[in-house]
Amino acid sequence: MLVAVDCIIFGFDGYNLKLLLIKRGFEPEKNKWSLMGGFVQSNEKPEDAASRVLRQLTGLKDVYMEQLSVFGKPDRDPLERTLSITYFALIDIKKYEKQLNDDYRAEWFQLERVPSLIFDHDEMVQQAKQKLRYKAALHPILFELLPEKFTIPQIMTLYEQVYEVELDKRNFTRKLRSTGLLIKQSDKDKENSKKGAFYYKLDKAAYTEKFTRFLNFISNPEYE
Amino acid sequence: MLVAVDCIIFGFDGYNLKLLLIKRGFEPEKNKWSLMGGFVQSNEKPEDAASRVLRQLTGLKDVYMEQLSVFGKPDRDPLERTLSITYFALIDIKKYEKQLNDDYRAEWFQLERVPSLIFDHDEMVQQAKQKLRYKAALHPILFELLPEKFTIPQIMTLYEQVYEVELDKRNFTRKLRSTGLLIKQSDKDKENSKKGAFYYKLDKAAYTEKFTRFLNFISNPEYE
DNA sequence: CCAAAAGTGTTCAAGCTACACCCATGC
DNA sequence: GCATGGGTGTAGCTTGAACACTTTTGG
Numbered sequence: 027m028l029v030a031v032d033c034i035i036f037g038f039d040g041y042n043l044k045l046l047l048i049k050r051g052f053e054p055e056k057n058k059w060s061l062m063g064g065f066v067q068s069n070e071k072p073e074d075a076a077s078r079v080l081r082q083l084t085g086l087k088d089v090y091m092e093q094l095s096v097f098g099k100p101d102r103d104p105l106e107r108t109l110s111i112t113y114f115a116l117i118d119i120k121k122y123e124k125q126l127n128d129d130y131r132a133e134w135f136q137l138e139r140v141p142s143l144i145f146d147h148d149e150m151v152q153q154a155k156q157k158l159r160y161k162a163a164l165h166p167i168l169f170e171l172l173p174e175k176f177t178i179p180q181i182m183t184l185y186e187q188v189y190e191v192e193l194d195k196r197n198f199t200r201k202l203r204s205t206g207l208l209i210k211q212s213d214k215d216k217e218n219s220k221k222g223a224f225y226y227k228l229d230k231a232a233y234t235e236k237f238t239r240f241l242n243f244i245s246n247p248e249y250e
Numbered sequence: 251m252l253v254a255v256d257c258i259i260f261g262f263d264g265y266n267l268k269l270l271l272i273k274r275g276f277e278p279e280k281n282k283w284s285l286m287g288g289f290v291q292s293n294e295k296p297e298d299a300a301s302r303v304l305r306q307l308t309g310l311k312d313v314y315m316e317q318l319s320v321f322g323k324p325d326r327d328p329l330e331r332t333l334s335i336t337y338f339a340l341i342d343i344k345k346y347e348k349q350l351n352d353d354y355r356a357e358w359f360q361l362e363r364v365p366s367l368i369f370d371h372d373e374m375v376q377q378a379k380q381k382l383r384y385k386a387a388l389h390p391i392l393f394e395l396l397p398e399k400f401t402i403p404q405i406m407t408l409y410e411q412v413y414e415v416e417l418d419k420r421n422f423t424r425k426l427r428s429t430g431l432l433i434k435q436s437d438k439d440k441e442n443s444k445k446g447a448f449y450y451k452l453d454k455a456a457y458t459e460k461f462t463r464f465l466n467f468i469s470n471p472e473y474e
Numbered sequence: 475c476c477a478a479a480a481g482t483g484t485t486c487a488a489g490c491t492a493c494a495c496c497c498a499t500g501c
Numbered sequence: 502g503c504a505t506g507g508g509t510g511t512a513g514c515t516t517g518a519a520c521a522c523t524t525t526t527g528g
Binding site: 418420421425440443444445446 | 517526
């Protein structure tokens with residue numbers, strides 16, 4: 027049996043949550059949109075294959091990545107029985123922009139505008155979105171999508187995008203600060219407003235320490 | 251590459267949370283304790299393989315089962331490169347008792363008394379325990395471990411076992427009732443006390459409807 | 475009548491929701 | 502000087518935690 031990995035890669039540009047897709051360069055389904063994937067080599071762990079694939083496409087390593095699940099219907103690939111292990115990755119879209127590998131004709135798509143994908147990749151994306159919501163309601167993983175310095179309005183927009191809700195900025199700010207994960211900087215981002223919004227950095231030590239604690243950023247979402 | 255499934259099977263006998271293991275009947279590692287597993291056949295989805303394997307061992311079908319993750323280190327099986335997809339299953343231990351298939355020399359082990367297992371199966375069990383805690387803090391899956399009629403002290407013991415904590419019965423009862431998942435019966439279980447404890451059944455409709463909602467049975471556990 | 479488990483209520487603290495106004499600045 | 506987005510505080514309510522006594526009945 028062939029074993030592949032497919033990566034569901036999320037990015038955030040400050041306004042919208044996006045997905046990185048490639049235009050498939052070979053048959054079957056040549057020129058259709060697809061997730062970035064590759065086969066697990068004989069000397070490789072599946073997670074190493076996923077990191078390798080991600081690095082090939084984006085040039086990035088040490089990216090937040092998590093195993094999602096296995097897709098294994100006997101006929102999911104029409105040519106040959108192939109099992110796919112999916113991984114979802116969260117990357118800072120700005121870091122990536124410079125390193126884009128043009129060989130793959132990759133593009134970012136807003137989540138609402140994702141085209142239909144080959145094989146069972148649509149289902150993979152659905153599952154990844156769900157998992158992202160589930161996980162981000164409990165753990166501070168969305169910081170992985172942000173640049174080193176970010177503002178509170180930015181994070182709030184991110185949460186609003188992920189959950190497709192509108193949040194109250196007073197309550198959100200209070201809750202966010204109460205996590206103790208943020209370090210306020212003295213400079214401001216003035217791109218999005220005249221007054222400017224203070225930058226924050228993530229307190230890495232607190233992040234590591236509190237990662238596995240319950241956070242409850244979003245109350246009573248529907249969980250999968 | 252060979253692809254196998256391995257099942258982490260949990261059961262509850264009213265007092266202790268248990269794990270079902272088999273004594274391996276073939277080389278390598280013959281006569282060592284192991285999870286029940288099997289290879290994914292060419293016409294089979296992995297989840298079907300898992301159900302099949304579970305049915306072979308226990309005679310049960312329509313069991314609560316969930317994909318856990320993939321274990322894929324190149325050398326995890328010393329003979330041949332084998333990928334394993336793990337599933338965890340929750341079964342009512344009483345239903346099972348009658349149907350035990352003796353071919354596999356299976357035994358239930360209390361979680362604290364699980365022997366060391368072949369290959370990376372120890373790690374699989376660890377992961378399954380963690381996932382069980384995570385999931386059961388948010389969703390009412392532990393009912394899958396109980397018989398059709400059960401008492402509140404039984405469920406409470408089950409939660410105490412899963413999380414290795416002591417709970418307050420007044421608070422627990424109130425929280426449990428507030429879920430609207432239980433239907434009180436008029437008869438009592440008199441096996442465990444003279445006064446007897448009322449039986450309850452699960453309200454199947456409410457269970458299905460509320461499954462994906464946040465429940466928060468356990469406050470602030472450490473999540474994985 | 476007594477031992478053993480089942481069942482039940484109240485008080486306090488913390489956290490969540492809803493909600494409206496002032497601030498700083500570029501144009 | 503005004504439009505735009507950033508930033509802050511309070512009151513009411515809900516939820517969770519802590520805690521002790523009464524009930525039932527088999528032996």
